[in-house]
Amino acid sequence: xxxxxxxxxxxxxxxxxxxxxxxxxxxxxxxxxxxxxxxxxxxxxxxxxxxxxxxxxxxxxx
Numbered sequence: 155x156x157x158x159x160x161x162x163x164x165x166x167x168x169x170x171x172x173x174x175x176x177x178x179x180x181x182x183x184x185x186x187x188x189x190x191x192x193x194x195x196x197x198x199x200x201x202x203x204x205x206x207x208x209x210x211x212x213x214x215x216x
Contacts, residue, residue, distance in 0.1 A: 159193045168193075 157172040163180050174194050176185045188194045 155194055156197060157193065158195055158197065161188065161193050 155174050155176070157168045157170050157174055160167070160169045161183070162168070163183060165179060165181075168174065178185075180188060183193075185194070
């Protein structure tokens with residue numbers, strides 16, 4: 155597991171890419187909360203943003 159989005163705890167600042175374990179001290183947060191909101195997890199399970207297709211000028215003219 156690693157940090158997907160940076161966050162702070164009382165004792166530490168976590169940056170993206172830092173390794174973490176469920177037993178680490180994340181107070182005042184819980185590991186479950188951070189995992190549910192995608193602050194921590196496996197990097198391959200992070201959702202990717204879909205890129206929108208550009209609108210063509212022909213479609214606007216029709």
